[in-house]
């Protein structure tokens with residue numbers, strides 16, 4: 001009886017212990033497998049993250065490269081547009097030139113610009129209505145004045161119109177007159193002529209009571225006295241003079 005009881009006790013103690021030892025080993029294996037799997041997955045995830053990071057960097061580089069290329073292309077387009085604009089403007093100018101050329105070819109020749117311009121020798125000469133007129137700065141006798149004018153290719157002035165006489169008055173008028181020899185002489189016969197043309201004087205502008213002396217005053221001056229009119233004077237007095245010649249037409 002006592003042996004049976006011991007057997008039963010041993011059976012109870014050993015019988016449930018064996019299955020329990022098998023379950024623990026299985027769980028450990030599963031856990032180890034899971035841990036291994038987890039480690040593998042984590043390794044794979046880390047590798048994938050590295051690949052993703054590399055891909056992102058590559059994408060960023062490509063994006064930056066594309067943006068730079070786009071900027072370069074945009075700049076090239078801008079330059080090209082500017083060149084096109086310049087060429088367009090040049091083309092428009094060329095068209096205008098061509099139109100102008102065609103018009104000039106089809107048009108009758110233009111009337112030549114007038115070249116008939118009166119010219120006097122220099123600054124000392126005054127041009128007036130086709131005449132070149134010189135007012136002397138020196139005072140000499142009438143004969144010397146005549147020679148001076150001939151030296152200049154001119155003659156003592158012929159004042160044969162009121163218009164010319166008025167021109168002289170405007171130039172010479174002074175409070176007490178500003179007498180100048182001109183080309184009138186009378187040779188003592190009271191018949192006044194223009195020396196350079198030997199023609200009788202027609203238009204006159206004598207001062208009152210002039211000409212006054214048929215014996216000694218045989219030369220004509222203009223702008224005598226306060227009225228700036230004509231007077232007969234002694235030909236040997238030193239006075240300023242006025243030369244005249246036709247303006248050159250070129």
Ligand SMILES: [Ca+2]
Nearest residue numbers: 212231232233
């Ligand atoms: Ca007189």
